[in-house]
Amino acid sequence: MDEAKFEAIYTQHFDGIYRFLAKLCDDPGLCEEMTQETFYQAYISLHRFTGRCEMFTWLAAIAKNTYFKYLRRNRITHLDLELAVLPDERSSPEYVLEKHLEAEQIRTAIRRLPPKYRDVVVLRIYAERSYAEIARLLGITENSAKVIFHRAKEILRKEIKL
Secondary structure, three states: OOHHHHHHHHHHHHHHHHHHHHHHOOOHHHHHHHHHHHHHHHHHHHHHOOOOOOHHHHHHHHHHHHHHHHHHHOOOOOOOOOOOOOOOOOOOHHHHHHHHHHHHHHHHHHHHOOHHHHHHHHHHHHOOOOHHHHHHHHOOOHHHHHHHHHHHHHHHHHHHOO
């Protein structure tokens, strides 16, 4: 593939991949670095892209693997899945604190999910991917992605007691 075509892929998908990684990591500099590494890995592996999934799905898989490689290399064993609490001028400090505590409880529960459940939850909620995309990305059926997501929600509900 020539550089112009890859540049078009980069331009089209950079923001989406960066946002995907930003949901996993709250360090903008690290997200930028991992996004660049994702596209580097994509560039050297492009000959393996078969077109059986969308380009974004393929890039998201590379981004996820890049992030997990970073976690292993730095011996970080958890995901900091940030749930933003954006208070407005009418929010009381008690409300903001309550929302932060709820978000922490949810992040902790997600971190405790088995990896296949956690992957589906991250891709469905944080990356806003369809079940079809999740299935292609994880090498499972679309129905399996739906079932895993439903089971993960049940596990989270029980743990969080919603």
